[in-house]
Amino acid sequence: MQSAFENQKKNNTDEFLVEKKSPLVMPPDFDELPIPKEIENKKNINENEFKTLITQDNQEIKSNEKDINKNFEELLLDKIKKN
Structure with missing residues (x-):
């Protein structure tokens, strides 16, 4: 414990050594x-592809919903006509 409180000089010759790289x-x-511009262009292309996929999917879903609604209406009309 005493060595921590005593004033000792360091004998370190590497203290100011500058290593050459x-x-x-x-x-x-x-x-x-x-x-780098090519990477940005690729990102833009990927974003555009993604957007087109989303819009196509939305359009397909809407068209499918319309078809389902039409089919449902036709089924209802057929059942009403039969009764």
């Missing part, structure tokens, strides 16, 4: 990396 190098496949 190797220079930056271009990655080997740098020419093959995509251009």
